[in-house]
Amino acid sequence: MNKKFLKHYMEINPEGTVQTYIFLVDNQDIALNIVMSGYQALCLVQEDDGYYFSADSFIEEMRAIQFTGSCQCAYHYVASCTVKWVNDKLLTFFKDAGLDGKAGWQLLKEKEYLGKLDNQKEVEKLLEQYILRFERNPKEEPELSHFHLFDAKRNVKGVRNMEIVDYLVENVQFFVVGITPYYYEHGVFLEDHDGVRMKYRIQKLVYRDQVQSGVIKRIYNLLITQPKVYREAYELNKQPVRWINFKNGYYDPVTGEMLEHNPDYLTINQIPFPYYPEDCE
Structure with a gap:
Protein backbone atom coordinates (compact mmCIF):
# COMPACT_ATOMS: atom_id res chain seq x y z
CA MET A 1 0.00 0.00 0.00
CA ASN A 2 2.88 2.37 0.75
CA LYS A 3 6.55 2.31 -0.24
CA LYS A 4 7.28 -0.66 2.01
CA PHE A 5 4.62 -2.67 0.20
CA LEU A 6 6.32 -2.12 -3.16
CA LYS A 7 9.67 -3.21 -1.70
CA HIS A 8 8.00 -6.37 -0.38
CA TYR A 9 6.29 -7.11 -3.71
CA MET A 10 9.50 -6.66 -5.68
CA GLU A 11 11.51 -8.96 -3.41
CA ILE A 12 9.17 -11.96 -3.34
CA ASN A 13 7.75 -13.96 -6.24
CA PRO A 14 3.95 -13.95 -5.98
CA GLU A 15 2.21 -17.13 -4.86
CA GLY A 16 -0.90 -17.87 -6.89
CA THR A 17 -2.59 -15.97 -9.70
CA VAL A 18 -4.39 -13.41 -7.53
CA GLN A 19 -1.12 -12.25 -6.00
CA THR A 20 0.32 -11.38 -9.41
CA TYR A 21 -2.03 -8.40 -9.75
CA ILE A 22 -1.06 -5.07 -8.14
CA PHE A 23 -3.85 -2.48 -8.16
CA LEU A 24 -2.58 1.10 -8.34
CA VAL A 25 -5.14 3.43 -6.76
CA ASP A 26 -5.24 6.99 -5.46
CA ASN A 27 -7.47 6.45 -2.42
CA GLN A 28 -5.76 5.28 0.76
CA ASP A 29 -8.88 3.73 2.28
CA ILE A 30 -9.64 1.75 -0.86
CA ALA A 31 -6.02 0.60 -1.05
CA LEU A 32 -6.28 -0.65 2.54
CA ASN A 33 -9.52 -2.49 1.84
CA ILE A 34 -7.96 -4.13 -1.23
CA VAL A 35 -5.06 -5.42 0.85
CA MET A 36 -7.36 -6.56 3.67
CA SER A 37 -9.45 -8.43 1.09
CA GLY A 38 -6.43 -10.53 0.14
CA TYR A 39 -5.27 -8.62 -2.94
CA GLN A 40 -2.24 -6.42 -3.69
CA ALA A 41 -2.42 -2.63 -3.86
CA LEU A 42 -0.33 0.52 -3.84
CA CYS A 43 -1.70 3.97 -3.12
CA LEU A 44 -0.30 6.79 -5.25
CA VAL A 45 -0.77 10.30 -3.86
CA GLN A 46 -0.48 13.66 -5.61
CA GLU A 47 2.96 14.41 -4.20
CA ASP A 48 5.49 11.99 -2.76
CA ASP A 49 5.43 12.43 1.02
CA GLY A 50 8.19 9.99 1.91
CA TYR A 51 5.65 7.36 2.92
CA TYR A 52 3.52 7.10 -0.22
CA PHE A 53 4.67 7.30 -3.83
CA SER A 54 3.31 9.79 -6.30
CA ALA A 55 2.84 8.53 -9.86
CA ASP A 56 6.15 10.12 -10.87
CA SER A 57 8.17 8.81 -7.92
CA PHE A 58 6.65 5.34 -8.38
CA ILE A 59 7.80 5.32 -12.00
CA GLU A 60 11.25 6.55 -10.95
CA GLU A 61 11.53 3.75 -8.39
CA MET A 62 10.40 1.13 -10.89
CA ARG A 63 13.01 2.36 -13.36
CA ALA A 64 15.68 2.28 -10.68
CA ILE A 65 15.11 -1.39 -9.87
CA GLN A 66 14.96 -2.61 -13.47
CA PHE A 67 17.60 -5.21 -14.24
CA THR A 68 18.53 -5.56 -10.55
CA GLY A 69 17.14 -9.05 -10.05
CA SER A 70 13.78 -7.89 -8.67
CA CYS A 71 10.48 -9.69 -9.26
CA GLN A 72 9.21 -6.75 -11.30
CA CYS A 73 8.24 -8.81 -14.34
CA ALA A 74 6.23 -11.31 -12.30
CA TYR A 75 3.32 -8.91 -11.82
CA HIS A 76 0.41 -7.38 -13.71
CA TYR A 77 0.00 -3.69 -12.88
CA VAL A 78 -3.59 -2.39 -12.94
CA ALA A 79 -3.82 1.40 -13.37
CA SER A 80 -6.99 2.12 -11.34
CA CYS A 81 -6.58 5.76 -10.39
CA THR A 82 -9.46 8.22 -10.75
CA VAL A 83 -7.47 10.70 -12.86
CA LYS A 84 -7.06 9.84 -16.54
CA TRP A 85 -3.66 11.39 -17.12
CA VAL A 86 -2.21 9.47 -14.17
CA ASN A 87 -3.44 6.16 -15.60
CA ASP A 88 -2.19 7.11 -19.06
CA LYS A 89 1.26 7.97 -17.69
CA LEU A 90 1.44 4.68 -15.81
CA LEU A 91 0.35 2.60 -18.78
CA THR A 92 2.82 4.37 -21.08
CA PHE A 93 5.62 3.60 -18.63
CA PHE A 94 4.63 -0.07 -18.34
CA LYS A 95 4.52 -0.42 -22.12
CA ASP A 96 7.92 1.23 -22.60
CA ALA A 97 9.45 -0.83 -19.78
CA GLY A 98 8.13 -4.12 -21.16
CA LEU A 99 5.89 -4.67 -18.13
CA ASP A 100 2.28 -5.83 -18.19
CA GLY A 101 0.12 -2.79 -17.50
CA LYS A 102 -3.65 -3.17 -17.56
CA ALA A 103 -6.31 -0.49 -17.78
CA GLY A 104 -8.61 -0.38 -14.77
CA TRP A 105 -9.93 3.17 -14.91
CA GLN A 106 -13.56 2.04 -14.66
CA LEU A 107 -12.93 -0.40 -11.83
CA LEU A 108 -13.23 2.05 -8.93
CA LYS A 109 -14.82 4.99 -10.69
CA GLU A 110 -17.19 6.89 -8.37
CA LYS A 111 -16.90 4.11 -5.77
CA GLU A 112 -15.32 5.93 -2.84
CA TYR A 113 -17.66 3.96 -0.57
CA LEU A 114 -15.45 0.91 -1.18
CA GLY A 115 -13.02 2.46 1.28
CA LYS A 116 -15.34 1.56 4.16
CA LEU A 117 -14.42 -1.57 6.05
CA ASP A 118 -17.91 -3.08 5.83
CA ASN A 119 -17.63 -3.14 2.02
CA GLN A 120 -14.71 -5.56 1.87
CA LYS A 121 -16.88 -8.32 0.38
CA GLU A 122 -17.84 -6.07 -2.52
CA VAL A 123 -14.19 -5.13 -3.05
CA GLU A 124 -13.24 -8.80 -3.11
CA LYS A 125 -15.97 -9.68 -5.61
CA LEU A 126 -15.13 -6.71 -7.85
CA LEU A 127 -11.44 -7.58 -8.05
CA GLU A 128 -12.14 -11.28 -8.49
CA GLN A 129 -14.35 -10.54 -11.50
CA TYR A 130 -11.75 -8.20 -12.96
CA ILE A 131 -8.96 -10.78 -12.70
CA LEU A 132 -11.18 -13.49 -14.20
CA ARG A 133 -11.42 -11.42 -17.39
CA PHE A 134 -7.76 -12.24 -18.00
CA GLU A 135 -7.38 -15.59 -16.27
CA ARG A 136 -10.26 -17.66 -17.62
CA ASN A 137 -8.85 -20.76 -19.19
CA PRO A 138 -8.78 -20.26 -22.96
CA LYS A 139 -10.19 -22.94 -25.19
CA GLU A 140 -7.68 -25.71 -25.61
CA GLU A 141 -5.55 -25.49 -28.72
CA PRO A 142 -6.92 -27.98 -31.24
CA GLU A 143 -4.99 -31.14 -31.98
CA LEU A 144 -3.91 -30.66 -35.61
CA SER A 145 -4.18 -34.37 -36.37
CA HIS A 146 -7.95 -33.89 -36.19
CA PHE A 147 -7.74 -31.84 -39.40
CA HIS A 148 -5.75 -34.34 -41.46
CA LEU A 149 -6.19 -37.66 -43.25
CA PHE A 150 -3.80 -40.55 -42.61
CA ASP A 151 -3.03 -43.81 -44.33
CA ALA A 152 -2.67 -47.15 -42.55
CA LYS A 153 0.90 -46.32 -41.58
CA ARG A 154 -0.16 -42.97 -40.06
CA ASN A 155 1.42 -40.99 -42.85
CA VAL A 156 -0.44 -37.80 -43.70
CA LYS A 157 -2.22 -38.10 -47.01
CA GLY A 158 -4.39 -35.00 -47.03
CA VAL A 159 -6.33 -32.28 -45.24
CA ARG A 160 -9.91 -32.57 -43.93
CA ASN A 161 -11.24 -29.33 -45.34
CA MET A 162 -14.66 -29.28 -43.69
CA GLU A 163 -13.23 -30.10 -40.27
CA ILE A 164 -11.19 -26.90 -40.46
CA VAL A 165 -14.18 -24.95 -41.72
CA ASP A 166 -16.40 -26.21 -38.89
CA TYR A 167 -13.74 -25.43 -36.29
CA LEU A 168 -13.31 -21.82 -37.48
CA VAL A 169 -17.05 -21.22 -37.70
CA GLU A 170 -17.47 -22.34 -34.09
CA ASN A 171 -14.37 -20.78 -32.55
CA VAL A 172 -13.50 -17.56 -34.38
CA GLN A 173 -15.56 -14.36 -34.20
CA PHE A 174 -16.11 -13.34 -37.79
CA PHE A 175 -18.84 -12.96 -40.37
CA VAL A 176 -19.09 -12.48 -44.14
CA VAL A 177 -20.92 -9.82 -46.15
CA GLY A 178 -21.02 -10.73 -49.83
CA ILE A 179 -17.60 -12.33 -50.24
CA THR A 180 -15.79 -10.14 -47.69
CA PRO A 181 -15.03 -11.47 -44.21
CA TYR A 182 -14.93 -9.23 -41.12
CA TYR A 183 -12.95 -10.27 -38.04
CA TYR A 184 -13.46 -9.05 -34.48
CA GLU A 185 -10.75 -7.09 -32.69
CA HIS A 186 -11.02 -4.80 -29.66
CA GLY A 187 -14.69 -3.96 -29.94
CA VAL A 188 -15.12 -3.69 -33.69
CA PHE A 189 -15.34 -5.96 -36.73
CA LEU A 190 -12.68 -5.03 -39.27
CA GLU A 191 -12.78 -5.80 -42.97
CA ASP A 192 -10.38 -8.61 -43.83
CA HIS A 193 -9.04 -7.42 -47.18
CA ASP A 194 -8.54 -10.38 -49.52
CA GLY A 195 -9.18 -12.69 -46.57
CA VAL A 196 -5.57 -12.39 -45.40
CA ARG A 197 -6.42 -12.88 -41.72
CA MET A 198 -8.74 -15.81 -42.23
CA LYS A 199 -6.33 -17.53 -44.61
CA TYR A 200 -3.63 -17.21 -41.95
CA ARG A 201 -5.97 -18.80 -39.37
CA ILE A 202 -6.51 -21.67 -41.80
CA GLN A 203 -2.77 -22.06 -42.35
CA LYS A 204 -2.17 -22.40 -38.60
CA LEU A 205 -4.44 -25.48 -38.54
CA VAL A 206 -2.55 -27.30 -41.29
CA TYR A 207 0.67 -29.25 -40.84
CA ARG A 208 3.56 -27.26 -42.25
CA ASP A 209 4.40 -29.80 -44.96
CA GLN A 210 0.75 -29.74 -46.10
CA VAL A 211 0.54 -25.96 -46.50
CA GLN A 212 -0.08 -25.15 -50.16
CA SER A 213 -1.77 -22.14 -51.69
CA GLY A 214 -4.33 -24.37 -53.40
CA VAL A 215 -5.25 -26.09 -50.12
CA ILE A 216 -5.59 -22.79 -48.22
CA LYS A 217 -7.65 -21.20 -51.01
CA ARG A 218 -9.97 -24.21 -51.26
CA ILE A 219 -10.70 -24.19 -47.52
CA TYR A 220 -11.13 -20.41 -47.51
CA ASN A 221 -13.67 -20.55 -50.34
CA LEU A 222 -15.64 -23.16 -48.41
CA LEU A 223 -15.46 -21.07 -45.25
CA ILE A 224 -16.87 -17.82 -46.65
CA THR A 225 -19.82 -19.60 -48.29
CA GLN A 226 -21.15 -21.15 -45.07
CA PRO A 227 -24.70 -19.90 -44.44
CA LYS A 228 -24.05 -19.72 -40.70
CA VAL A 229 -21.50 -16.89 -41.08
CA TYR A 230 -23.30 -14.92 -43.78
CA ARG A 231 -24.79 -11.55 -42.84
CA GLU A 232 -26.77 -8.90 -44.70
CA ALA A 233 -25.79 -5.23 -44.46
CA TYR A 234 -28.93 -4.40 -42.46
CA GLU A 235 -27.79 -6.77 -39.69
CA LEU A 236 -24.69 -4.70 -38.91
Missing part, protein backbone atom coordinates in the same frame (compact mmCIF):
# COMPACT_ATOMS: atom_id res chain seq x y z
CA ASN A 237 -24.29 -2.01 -36.23
CA LYS A 238 -27.26 -3.23 -34.18
CA GLN A 239 -26.20 -1.53 -30.95
CA PRO A 240 -28.55 1.26 -29.73
CA VAL A 241 -28.22 4.21 -32.09
CA ARG A 242 -27.20 6.62 -29.33
CA TRP A 243 -24.19 4.53 -28.32
CA ILE A 244 -20.80 5.70 -29.58
CA ASN A 245 -18.16 3.03 -30.06
CA PHE A 246 -14.75 4.03 -28.68
CA LYS A 247 -11.65 1.86 -28.26
CA ASN A 248 -12.44 1.30 -24.57
CA GLY A 249 -16.18 0.64 -24.84
CA TYR A 250 -19.55 2.04 -25.88
CA TYR A 251 -20.39 5.48 -24.54
CA ASP A 252 -24.05 6.20 -23.83
CA PRO A 253 -24.45 10.02 -23.87
CA VAL A 254 -27.91 9.75 -22.34
CA THR A 255 -26.80 7.96 -19.17
CA GLY A 256 -23.18 9.12 -19.28
CA GLU A 257 -22.01 5.50 -18.90
CA MET A 258 -19.26 3.53 -20.58
CA LEU A 259 -20.40 0.01 -21.49
CA GLU A 260 -18.37 -3.05 -22.38
CA HIS A 261 -18.02 -4.08 -26.00
CA ASN A 262 -20.25 -6.89 -27.23
CA PRO A 263 -19.51 -8.70 -30.52
CA ASP A 264 -23.18 -9.66 -30.84
CA TYR A 265 -23.90 -6.14 -32.10
CA LEU A 266 -21.77 -6.71 -35.24
CA THR A 267 -20.34 -3.21 -34.97
CA ILE A 268 -18.11 -2.22 -37.92
CA ASN A 269 -17.57 1.46 -37.01
CA GLN A 270 -15.37 2.74 -34.20
CA ILE A 271 -13.75 6.00 -33.18
CA PRO A 272 -10.06 4.98 -32.96
CA PHE A 273 -9.24 6.31 -29.50
CA PRO A 274 -10.53 5.81 -25.94
CA TYR A 275 -13.01 8.13 -24.25
CA TYR A 276 -13.15 8.96 -20.56
CA PRO A 277 -16.45 10.71 -19.70
CA GLU A 278 -15.27 11.63 -16.21
CA ASP A 279 -12.72 14.00 -17.78
CA CYS A 280 -15.55 16.08 -19.23
CA GLU A 281 -17.30 16.66 -15.93
Whole structure:
Protein backbone atom coordinates (compact mmCIF):
# COMPACT_ATOMS: atom_id res chain seq x y z
CA MET A 1 0.00 0.00 0.00
CA ASN A 2 2.88 2.37 0.75
CA LYS A 3 6.55 2.31 -0.24
CA LYS A 4 7.28 -0.66 2.01
CA PHE A 5 4.62 -2.67 0.20
CA LEU A 6 6.32 -2.12 -3.16
CA LYS A 7 9.67 -3.21 -1.70
CA HIS A 8 8.00 -6.37 -0.38
CA TYR A 9 6.29 -7.11 -3.71
CA MET A 10 9.50 -6.66 -5.68
CA GLU A 11 11.51 -8.96 -3.41
CA ILE A 12 9.17 -11.96 -3.34
CA ASN A 13 7.75 -13.96 -6.24
CA PRO A 14 3.95 -13.95 -5.98
CA GLU A 15 2.21 -17.13 -4.86
CA GLY A 16 -0.90 -17.87 -6.89
CA THR A 17 -2.59 -15.97 -9.70
CA VAL A 18 -4.39 -13.41 -7.53
CA GLN A 19 -1.12 -12.25 -6.00
CA THR A 20 0.32 -11.38 -9.41
CA TYR A 21 -2.03 -8.40 -9.75
CA ILE A 22 -1.06 -5.07 -8.14
CA PHE A 23 -3.85 -2.48 -8.16
CA LEU A 24 -2.58 1.10 -8.34
CA VAL A 25 -5.14 3.43 -6.76
CA ASP A 26 -5.24 6.99 -5.46
CA ASN A 27 -7.47 6.45 -2.42
CA GLN A 28 -5.76 5.28 0.76
CA ASP A 29 -8.88 3.73 2.28
CA ILE A 30 -9.64 1.75 -0.86
CA ALA A 31 -6.02 0.60 -1.05
CA LEU A 32 -6.28 -0.65 2.54
CA ASN A 33 -9.52 -2.49 1.84
CA ILE A 34 -7.96 -4.13 -1.23
CA VAL A 35 -5.06 -5.42 0.85
CA MET A 36 -7.36 -6.56 3.67
CA SER A 37 -9.45 -8.43 1.09
CA GLY A 38 -6.43 -10.53 0.14
CA TYR A 39 -5.27 -8.62 -2.94
CA GLN A 40 -2.24 -6.42 -3.69
CA ALA A 41 -2.42 -2.63 -3.86
CA LEU A 42 -0.33 0.52 -3.84
CA CYS A 43 -1.70 3.97 -3.12
CA LEU A 44 -0.30 6.79 -5.25
CA VAL A 45 -0.77 10.30 -3.86
CA GLN A 46 -0.48 13.66 -5.61
CA GLU A 47 2.96 14.41 -4.20
CA ASP A 48 5.49 11.99 -2.76
CA ASP A 49 5.43 12.43 1.02
CA GLY A 50 8.19 9.99 1.91
CA TYR A 51 5.65 7.36 2.92
CA TYR A 52 3.52 7.10 -0.22
CA PHE A 53 4.67 7.30 -3.83
CA SER A 54 3.31 9.79 -6.30
CA ALA A 55 2.84 8.53 -9.86
CA ASP A 56 6.15 10.12 -10.87
CA SER A 57 8.17 8.81 -7.92
CA PHE A 58 6.65 5.34 -8.38
CA ILE A 59 7.80 5.32 -12.00
CA GLU A 60 11.25 6.55 -10.95
CA GLU A 61 11.53 3.75 -8.39
CA MET A 62 10.40 1.13 -10.89
CA ARG A 63 13.01 2.36 -13.36
CA ALA A 64 15.68 2.28 -10.68
CA ILE A 65 15.11 -1.39 -9.87
CA GLN A 66 14.96 -2.61 -13.47
CA PHE A 67 17.60 -5.21 -14.24
CA THR A 68 18.53 -5.56 -10.55
CA GLY A 69 17.14 -9.05 -10.05
CA SER A 70 13.78 -7.89 -8.67
CA CYS A 71 10.48 -9.69 -9.26
CA GLN A 72 9.21 -6.75 -11.30
CA CYS A 73 8.24 -8.81 -14.34
CA ALA A 74 6.23 -11.31 -12.30
CA TYR A 75 3.32 -8.91 -11.82
CA HIS A 76 0.41 -7.38 -13.71
CA TYR A 77 0.00 -3.69 -12.88
CA VAL A 78 -3.59 -2.39 -12.94
CA ALA A 79 -3.82 1.40 -13.37
CA SER A 80 -6.99 2.12 -11.34
CA CYS A 81 -6.58 5.76 -10.39
CA THR A 82 -9.46 8.22 -10.75
CA VAL A 83 -7.47 10.70 -12.86
CA LYS A 84 -7.06 9.84 -16.54
CA TRP A 85 -3.66 11.39 -17.12
CA VAL A 86 -2.21 9.47 -14.17
CA ASN A 87 -3.44 6.16 -15.60
CA ASP A 88 -2.19 7.11 -19.06
CA LYS A 89 1.26 7.97 -17.69
CA LEU A 90 1.44 4.68 -15.81
CA LEU A 91 0.35 2.60 -18.78
CA THR A 92 2.82 4.37 -21.08
CA PHE A 93 5.62 3.60 -18.63
CA PHE A 94 4.63 -0.07 -18.34
CA LYS A 95 4.52 -0.42 -22.12
CA ASP A 96 7.92 1.23 -22.60
CA ALA A 97 9.45 -0.83 -19.78
CA GLY A 98 8.13 -4.12 -21.16
CA LEU A 99 5.89 -4.67 -18.13
CA ASP A 100 2.28 -5.83 -18.19
CA GLY A 101 0.12 -2.79 -17.50
CA LYS A 102 -3.65 -3.17 -17.56
CA ALA A 103 -6.31 -0.49 -17.78
CA GLY A 104 -8.61 -0.38 -14.77
CA TRP A 105 -9.93 3.17 -14.91
CA GLN A 106 -13.56 2.04 -14.66
CA LEU A 107 -12.93 -0.40 -11.83
CA LEU A 108 -13.23 2.05 -8.93
CA LYS A 109 -14.82 4.99 -10.69
CA GLU A 110 -17.19 6.89 -8.37
CA LYS A 111 -16.90 4.11 -5.77
CA GLU A 112 -15.32 5.93 -2.84
CA TYR A 113 -17.66 3.96 -0.57
CA LEU A 114 -15.45 0.91 -1.18
CA GLY A 115 -13.02 2.46 1.28
CA LYS A 116 -15.34 1.56 4.16
CA LEU A 117 -14.42 -1.57 6.05
CA ASP A 118 -17.91 -3.08 5.83
CA ASN A 119 -17.63 -3.14 2.02
CA GLN A 120 -14.71 -5.56 1.87
CA LYS A 121 -16.88 -8.32 0.38
CA GLU A 122 -17.84 -6.07 -2.52
CA VAL A 123 -14.19 -5.13 -3.05
CA GLU A 124 -13.24 -8.80 -3.11
CA LYS A 125 -15.97 -9.68 -5.61
CA LEU A 126 -15.13 -6.71 -7.85
CA LEU A 127 -11.44 -7.58 -8.05
CA GLU A 128 -12.14 -11.28 -8.49
CA GLN A 129 -14.35 -10.54 -11.50
CA TYR A 130 -11.75 -8.20 -12.96
CA ILE A 131 -8.96 -10.78 -12.70
CA LEU A 132 -11.18 -13.49 -14.20
CA ARG A 133 -11.42 -11.42 -17.39
CA PHE A 134 -7.76 -12.24 -18.00
CA GLU A 135 -7.38 -15.59 -16.27
CA ARG A 136 -10.26 -17.66 -17.62
CA ASN A 137 -8.85 -20.76 -19.19
CA PRO A 138 -8.78 -20.26 -22.96
CA LYS A 139 -10.19 -22.94 -25.19
CA GLU A 140 -7.68 -25.71 -25.61
CA GLU A 141 -5.55 -25.49 -28.72
CA PRO A 142 -6.92 -27.98 -31.24
CA GLU A 143 -4.99 -31.14 -31.98
CA LEU A 144 -3.91 -30.66 -35.61
CA SER A 145 -4.18 -34.37 -36.37
CA HIS A 146 -7.95 -33.89 -36.19
CA PHE A 147 -7.74 -31.84 -39.40
CA HIS A 148 -5.75 -34.34 -41.46
CA LEU A 149 -6.19 -37.66 -43.25
CA PHE A 150 -3.80 -40.55 -42.61
CA ASP A 151 -3.03 -43.81 -44.33
CA ALA A 152 -2.67 -47.15 -42.55
CA LYS A 153 0.90 -46.32 -41.58
CA ARG A 154 -0.16 -42.97 -40.06
CA ASN A 155 1.42 -40.99 -42.85
CA VAL A 156 -0.44 -37.80 -43.70
CA LYS A 157 -2.22 -38.10 -47.01
CA GLY A 158 -4.39 -35.00 -47.03
CA VAL A 159 -6.33 -32.28 -45.24
CA ARG A 160 -9.91 -32.57 -43.93
CA ASN A 161 -11.24 -29.33 -45.34
CA MET A 162 -14.66 -29.28 -43.69
CA GLU A 163 -13.23 -30.10 -40.27
CA ILE A 164 -11.19 -26.90 -40.46
CA VAL A 165 -14.18 -24.95 -41.72
CA ASP A 166 -16.40 -26.21 -38.89
CA TYR A 167 -13.74 -25.43 -36.29
CA LEU A 168 -13.31 -21.82 -37.48
CA VAL A 169 -17.05 -21.22 -37.70
CA GLU A 170 -17.47 -22.34 -34.09
CA ASN A 171 -14.37 -20.78 -32.55
CA VAL A 172 -13.50 -17.56 -34.38
CA GLN A 173 -15.56 -14.36 -34.20
CA PHE A 174 -16.11 -13.34 -37.79
CA PHE A 175 -18.84 -12.96 -40.37
CA VAL A 176 -19.09 -12.48 -44.14
CA VAL A 177 -20.92 -9.82 -46.15
CA GLY A 178 -21.02 -10.73 -49.83
CA ILE A 179 -17.60 -12.33 -50.24
CA THR A 180 -15.79 -10.14 -47.69
CA PRO A 181 -15.03 -11.47 -44.21
CA TYR A 182 -14.93 -9.23 -41.12
CA TYR A 183 -12.95 -10.27 -38.04
CA TYR A 184 -13.46 -9.05 -34.48
CA GLU A 185 -10.75 -7.09 -32.69
CA HIS A 186 -11.02 -4.80 -29.66
CA GLY A 187 -14.69 -3.96 -29.94
CA VAL A 188 -15.12 -3.69 -33.69
CA PHE A 189 -15.34 -5.96 -36.73
CA LEU A 190 -12.68 -5.03 -39.27
CA GLU A 191 -12.78 -5.80 -42.97
CA ASP A 192 -10.38 -8.61 -43.83
CA HIS A 193 -9.04 -7.42 -47.18
CA ASP A 194 -8.54 -10.38 -49.52
CA GLY A 195 -9.18 -12.69 -46.57
CA VAL A 196 -5.57 -12.39 -45.40
CA ARG A 197 -6.42 -12.88 -41.72
CA MET A 198 -8.74 -15.81 -42.23
CA LYS A 199 -6.33 -17.53 -44.61
CA TYR A 200 -3.63 -17.21 -41.95
CA ARG A 201 -5.97 -18.80 -39.37
CA ILE A 202 -6.51 -21.67 -41.80
CA GLN A 203 -2.77 -22.06 -42.35
CA LYS A 204 -2.17 -22.40 -38.60
CA LEU A 205 -4.44 -25.48 -38.54
CA VAL A 206 -2.55 -27.30 -41.29
CA TYR A 207 0.67 -29.25 -40.84
CA ARG A 208 3.56 -27.26 -42.25
CA ASP A 209 4.40 -29.80 -44.96
CA GLN A 210 0.75 -29.74 -46.10
CA VAL A 211 0.54 -25.96 -46.50
CA GLN A 212 -0.08 -25.15 -50.16
CA SER A 213 -1.77 -22.14 -51.69
CA GLY A 214 -4.33 -24.37 -53.40
CA VAL A 215 -5.25 -26.09 -50.12
CA ILE A 216 -5.59 -22.79 -48.22
CA LYS A 217 -7.65 -21.20 -51.01
CA ARG A 218 -9.97 -24.21 -51.26
CA ILE A 219 -10.70 -24.19 -47.52
CA TYR A 220 -11.13 -20.41 -47.51
CA ASN A 221 -13.67 -20.55 -50.34
CA LEU A 222 -15.64 -23.16 -48.41
CA LEU A 223 -15.46 -21.07 -45.25
CA ILE A 224 -16.87 -17.82 -46.65
CA THR A 225 -19.82 -19.60 -48.29
CA GLN A 226 -21.15 -21.15 -45.07
CA PRO A 227 -24.70 -19.90 -44.44
CA LYS A 228 -24.05 -19.72 -40.70
CA VAL A 229 -21.50 -16.89 -41.08
CA TYR A 230 -23.30 -14.92 -43.78
CA ARG A 231 -24.79 -11.55 -42.84
CA GLU A 232 -26.77 -8.90 -44.70
CA ALA A 233 -25.79 -5.23 -44.46
CA TYR A 234 -28.93 -4.40 -42.46
CA GLU A 235 -27.79 -6.77 -39.69
CA LEU A 236 -24.69 -4.70 -38.91
CA ASN A 237 -24.29 -2.01 -36.23
CA LYS A 238 -27.26 -3.23 -34.18
CA GLN A 239 -26.20 -1.53 -30.95
CA PRO A 240 -28.55 1.26 -29.73
CA VAL A 241 -28.22 4.21 -32.09
CA ARG A 242 -27.20 6.62 -29.33
CA TRP A 243 -24.19 4.53 -28.32
CA ILE A 244 -20.80 5.70 -29.58
CA ASN A 245 -18.16 3.03 -30.06
CA PHE A 246 -14.75 4.03 -28.68
CA LYS A 247 -11.65 1.86 -28.26
CA ASN A 248 -12.44 1.30 -24.57
CA GLY A 249 -16.18 0.64 -24.84
CA TYR A 250 -19.55 2.04 -25.88
CA TYR A 251 -20.39 5.48 -24.54
CA ASP A 252 -24.05 6.20 -23.83
CA PRO A 253 -24.45 10.02 -23.87
CA VAL A 254 -27.91 9.75 -22.34
CA THR A 255 -26.80 7.96 -19.17
CA GLY A 256 -23.18 9.12 -19.28
CA GLU A 257 -22.01 5.50 -18.90
CA MET A 258 -19.26 3.53 -20.58
CA LEU A 259 -20.40 0.01 -21.49
CA GLU A 260 -18.37 -3.05 -22.38
CA HIS A 261 -18.02 -4.08 -26.00
CA ASN A 262 -20.25 -6.89 -27.23
CA PRO A 263 -19.51 -8.70 -30.52
CA ASP A 264 -23.18 -9.66 -30.84
CA TYR A 265 -23.90 -6.14 -32.10
CA LEU A 266 -21.77 -6.71 -35.24
CA THR A 267 -20.34 -3.21 -34.97
CA ILE A 268 -18.11 -2.22 -37.92
CA ASN A 269 -17.57 1.46 -37.01
CA GLN A 270 -15.37 2.74 -34.20
CA ILE A 271 -13.75 6.00 -33.18
CA PRO A 272 -10.06 4.98 -32.96
CA PHE A 273 -9.24 6.31 -29.50
CA PRO A 274 -10.53 5.81 -25.94
CA TYR A 275 -13.01 8.13 -24.25
CA TYR A 276 -13.15 8.96 -20.56
CA PRO A 277 -16.45 10.71 -19.70
CA GLU A 278 -15.27 11.63 -16.21
CA ASP A 279 -12.72 14.00 -17.78
CA CYS A 280 -15.55 16.08 -19.23
CA GLU A 281 -17.30 16.66 -15.93
